[in-house]
Amino acid sequence: MAKLFSITIVLIAIFSAIPILRHTWVAPEDISTHGALIDEQMSETMAEAGISFLAAQFILALFIWKFSNRGPDAKIKSFPGGAKGLVIAALLVVGVEVMALGVFGVKAWANVYLDAPSANAMPIQVQAGQFAFYFRYPGPDGKFGGLRPELINEGSQNIFGLDPEHDVDARDDIVAAEMAIPVNKEVHLLMHAKDVGHSFFVRELRVQQDFVPGLDVSLHFTATKVGKYEIVCTQLCGLGHYNMKAYLEVMSQQDFDNWLKQQAGQ
Amino acid sequence: MHDTSVQAAHHAPPTSFIRKHIFSQDHKVIGKQYYALALFAAIVGMFLSWLMRIHLAWNNAAIPGLQLLSSSGAPGGVMTPEYYLQLMTMHGTIMVFFVLTTAPFAAFGNFFLPIQVGAEDMPFPRFNMMSFWVTFVAFLVLMASFFVGDGPTLGGWTQYAPLNSIGAVGGPGQGTGVVLWAISIALFCVGQLLGSLNFIPTTLDLRVKGMSLMRLPLSAWAWFITSCMGLTAFAVLMPACILVILDHVAGTSFFVASNLVLNDQVLPHSGGSTLLWQHLFWFFGHPEVYIAIVPGIGIVSHVLITNMRRPMLSARVLIYSMGALAVLSYMVYGHHMFVSGMNPFSSLAFSFPTLVITIPSTVVVLIWTFSLYGSKLRINSASLFALGFISMFVSGGVSGFFLAQPSIDIMLHATYFVVGHFHLVMGVAAMFGIFAGTYFWFPKMAGRMMNETLGKLHFWLSFVGAYCIFMPFHYLGMAGNIRRYSTFTDDFLQPLIPVHRFITVAALITGAAQLVFLYNLIHSRYWGKPAPDNPWEATSLEWSTATPPPFDNFGGKHPVVYHDPYQYGVESSVGDYLMQTSPEQVKTEHDEK
Ligand code: HEM
Ligand SMILES: [Cu+2]
Ligand SMILES: [Cu+2]
Numbered sequence: 001m002a003k004l005f006s007i008t009i010v011l012i013a014i015f016s017a018i019p020i021l022r023h024t025w026v027a028p029e030d031i032s033t034h035g036a037l038i039d040e041q042m043s044e045t046m047a048e049a050g051i052s053f054l055a056a057q058f059i060l061a062l063f064i065w066k067f068s069n070r071g072p073d074a075k076i077k078s079f080p081g082g083a084k085g086l087v088i089a090a091l092l093v094v095g096v097e098v099m100a101l102g103v104f105g106v107k108a109w110a111n112v113y114l115d116a117p118s119a120n121a122m123p124i125q126v127q128a129g130q131f132a133f134y135f136r137y138p139g140p141d142g143k144f145g146g147l148r149p150e151l152i153n154e155g156s157q158n159i160f161g162l163d164p165e166h167d168v169d170a171r172d173d174i175v176a177a178e179m180a181i182p183v184n185k186e187v188h189l190l191m192h193a194k195d196v197g198h199s200f201f202v203r204e205l206r207v208q209q210d211f212v213p214g215l216d217v218s219l220h221f222t223a224t225k226v227g228k229y230e231i232v233c234t235q236l237c238g239l240g241h242y243n244m245k246a247y248l249e250v251m252s253q254q255d256f257d258n259w260l261k262q263q264a265g266q
Numbered sequence: 267m268h269d270t271s272v273q274a275a276h277h278a279p280p281t282s283f284i285r286k287h288i289f290s291q292d293h294k295v296i297g298k299q300y301y302a303l304a305l306f307a308a309i310v311g312m313f314l315s316w317l318m319r320i321h322l323a324w325n326n327a328a329i330p331g332l333q334l335l336s337s338s339g340a341p342g343g344v345m346t347p348e349y350y351l352q353l354m355t356m357h358g359t360i361m362v363f364f365v366l367t368t369a370p371f372a373a374f375g376n377f378f379l380p381i382q383v384g385a386e387d388m389p390f391p392r393f394n395m396m397s398f399w400v401t402f403v404a405f406l407v408l409m410a411s412f413f414v415g416d417g418p419t420l421g422g423w424t425q426y427a428p429l430n431s432i433g434a435v436g437g438p439g440q441g442t443g444v445v446l447w448a449i450s451i452a453l454f455c456v457g458q459l460l461g462s463l464n465f466i467p468t469t470l471d472l473r474v475k476g477m478s479l480m481r482l483p484l485s486a487w488a489w490f491i492t493s494c495m496g497l498t499a500f501a502v503l504m505p506a507c508i509l510v511i512l513d514h515v516a517g518t519s520f521f522v523a524s525n526l527v528l529n530d531q532v533l534p535h536s537g538g539s540t541l542l543w544q545h546l547f548w549f550f551g552h553p554e555v556y557i558a559i560v561p562g563i564g565i566v567s568h569v570l571i572t573n574m575r576r577p578m579l580s581a582r583v584l585i586y587s588m589g590a591l592a593v594l595s596y597m598v599y600g601h602h603m604f605v606s607g608m609n610p611f612s613s614l615a616f617s618f619p620t621l622v623i624t625i626p627s628t629v630v631v632l633i634w635t636f637s638l639y640g641s642k643l644r645i646n647s648a649s650l651f652a653l654g655f656i657s658m659f660v661s662g663g664v665s666g667f668f669l670a671q672p673s674i675d676i677m678l679h680a681t682y683f684v685v686g687h688f689h690l691v692m693g694v695a696a697m698f699g700i701f702a703g704t705y706f707w708f709p710k711m712a713g714r715m716m717n718e719t720l721g722k723l724h725f726w727l728s729f730v731g732a733y734c735i736f737m738p739f740h741y742l743g744m745a746g747n748i749r750r751y752s753t754f755t756d757d758f759l760q761p762l763i764p765v766h767r768f769i770t771v772a773a774l775i776t777g778a779a780q781l782v783f784l785y786n787l788i789h790s791r792y793w794g795k796p797a798p799d800n801p802w803e804a805t806s807l808e809w810s811t812a813t814p815p816p817f818d819n820f821g822g823k824h825p826v827v828y829h830d831p832y833q834y835g836v837e838s839s840v841g842d843y844l845m846q847t848s849p850e851q852v853k854t855e856h857d858e859k
Binding site: 001002005008009012016019024025026027028037038041042045046048049050052053056057059060063064067068069070074075076077078079082083084086087089090091094095098099101102105106108109112113114129130149150152153154155161193194195196197199201203206207208209210211212213214215217232234235236237238239240241242243 | 347348350351420421422426427428429432436437438440522523524525526527528530532533538539540541575576578579580582583605606607610611613614617618621622624625628629631632633635636637638639640641642643644645650653656657660661664665667668670671672673674676677679680681722729730733737741742744745746748750751752753758762765834835
């Protein structure tokens with residue numbers, strides 16, 4: 001029974017590793033300037049975690065195989081070096097391993113979250129609400145109009161609560177239900193939630209960030225590939241959560257300008 | 267140690283049925299009551315996971331009879347997306363609170379901690395009784411939410427604000443459902459606080475003569491450390507739940523920010539903080555993970571040593587590691603909030619302790635594994651589950667490497683990767699700890715042996731089955747399948763559907779395998795072979811008394827302790843081991859102190 005157990009552990013470990021080694025299920029291709037570092041960090045972590053996983057399971061299997069159900073005459077022995085050796089080994093090997101990961105990981109994180117967006121990044125405001133995202137572009141004047149929550153009215157399509165009558169800046173603001181951005185241009189997202197917590201996740205962009213009601217959150221990135229990608233909400237936000245998504249269209253600058261004009265005309 | 271205070275726990279045995287079996291103040295009865303509650307909760311929780319899994323694999327399939335549970339949630343037996351979320355919330359809440367906290371900690375701890383320290387009972391038996399009954403009421407309150415108007419809350423076991431605070435405008439289950447959830451959890455906290463208040467003085471004050479702290483069995487250490495965690499963690503969650511209730515029924519706004527708009531109406535709340543809830547919740551929530559697993563570490567160590575017939579390489583290092591896990595578990599709580607909108611520097615600050623916590627975890631695994639070297643391992647149901655625990659703990663632990671790094675968490679947060687990670691390490695591993703403890707201690711608790719053949723069958727099905735269920739969750743997550751969704755509409759998720767089907771079939775089989783355990787438990791309880799006092803040739807105090815133990819645990823005698831708890835691999839008058847109470851002096855061959 002012990003040998004069977006050892007074999008089972010080894011088989012499970014190997015079967016678990018196969019899809020990873022064969023890249024059967026991996027994240028969709030990266031389309032951001034900052035994503036390469038994240039992906040690299042991911043593979044390195046996979047290598048270290050994978051080796052630790054296989055080594056731990058194999059050693060466990062080996063010892064169970066060798067040291068179970070030994071006869072009454074068998075002698076008890078201790079692993080050479082004892083506990084002290086193991087603790088030191090763990091401190092050194094694991095300590096160095098995780099600290100290295102941690103330190104390199106800071107770089108990938110800092111890229112998105114600590115660096116400020118550049119001055120000419122294109123601002124887009126995103127509002128999340130049960131159960132849709134809306135996007136606002138400042139229009140030709142480059143300025144967003146102010147928000148008045150009490151004016152929000154979905155029936156009359158005043159999604160953001162703008163007040164164009166009294167607010168000049170708001171008059172040319174463009175509101176859309178899908179998000180379009182020009183390729184290779186830095187985008188600065190200004191995110192806020194209308195009602196409860198939501199989240200903004202675009203797998204291909206390597207971007208995930210919660211919307212926090214009452215808090216303005218911002219995020220910046222540059223998309224490098226034209227295409228249509230899915231934006232999903234990953235924060236449980238109520239009954240329609242499973243249905244809360246929108247599309248991100250990455251376009252050439254030309255197409256984007258046309259798109260914006262077309263939206264403004266509506 | 268404190269011989270006189272042993273008297274403090276003395277009380278006369280009850281005579282009436284109610285006092286003996288229902289409102290009992292005997293820690294052993296309370297332990298069994300907790301076990302029964304956990305067992306029932308686990309059955310409910312598992313049943314809910316079956317429903318979820320079937321729905322995930324065959325989206326529009328009707329589950330016969332489901333409409334009886336909720337006609338609006340499952341018209342014609344087809345689960346609606348929001349009902350999926352309600353079942354998921356109940357599944358998570360039941361499993362985390364009423365199974366993983368009650369069974370390894372409250373059930374086994376209540377039964378065995380006093381016996382392992384040599385006490386007659388806990389110092390506050392009445393509190394102990396209340397601890398169980400408050401927990402029981404908490405469970406009833408939670409179950410009641412199935413039967414209120416719009417059903418249980420769908421906010422997940424984490425109940426994020428402000429969805430949890432705005433009331434019925436938030437959608438199904440956000441009215442009464444949330445209030446019942448919060449009342450239930452607040453009561454649960456009270457129950458566990460009362461429990462911890464008993465565990466700590468039991469360990470510190472009621473030890474018998476000769477039982478120094480370092481002579482406590484590892485299981486007793488684990489319960490002691492867990493109760494210290496429980497005291498602080500539940501003391502934070504309870505007021506947090508009360509604040510949620512106040513937001514609901516008294517119109518306060520602890521967790522609701524100003525100017526939120528729902529259905530074109532500005533909510534009347536103002537000035538609260540959404541993130542406050544997350545901080546309070548996870549300051550409880552992360553230690554809670556360790557509250558679920560540390561007793562398992564203790565139980566598995568205890569079971570393993572007995573079956574290896576040798577001490578661990580170092581029990582002391584194991585104790586320090588458990589202590590380090592407990593302390594660090596508070597410092598890492600923010601790793602649940604990397605992308606929550608808190609300051610990005612905080613994410614880095616929380617990342618490092620999270621990486622550091624892998625060190626004591628690794629040390630624990632290394633001590634276990636390398637203690638097997640040169641041992642005389644006995645294979646039985648209990649030791650198989652203990653070894654399975656190690657394997658699962660490793661598998662679930664390594665995925666922590668990923669989630670500990672904020673930059674990778676950007677991709678994995680809220681995906682099935684997280685679900686795979688926590689199910690392996692705190693779901694399955696902790697369950698295996700419970701099973702190991704059950705097969706090991708059942709003879710002492712019930713006075714009869716469990717059936718080993720059925721036990722092994724149960725083990726094989728559970729071990730292979732659990733891997734088949736939870737390993738693929740990681741792949742789903744890496745591919746970008748987010749959690750808490752009941753359907754897959756996107757093209758790139760379509761190739762994942764076979765994986766979901768595979769998981770569901772595995773879950774059905776593994777779940778069914780638990781019936782073997784249930785049968786074994788009930789059958790052995792009434793018809794099993796009568797158990798001797800010390801069937802495993804073990805050394806700690808619980809094996810030195812009668813089976814099952816008398817009302818005052820040691821029949822009026824006060825045991826005296828002469829040795830550390832794990833004198834195995836020695837030569838003595840009884841065999842290769844020496845009871846803690848045996849005055850015999852034997853020279854050990856090894857010097858692992
Ligand atoms: C029979 C074995 C089990 C199966 C098949 C199972 C399956 C599932 C599934 C499908 C989900 C929903 C995942 C999502 O959409 O995010 C889930 C959630 C969860 N499960 Fe399990 N589970 C099992 C056992 C357990 C155990 C033993 C625990 C104890 C830790 C547990 C704790 C949880 C928790 C905390 C959640 C999250 C609920 C939430 O997001 O609010 N499960 N489980
Ligand atoms: Cu949402
Ligand atoms: Cu959502």
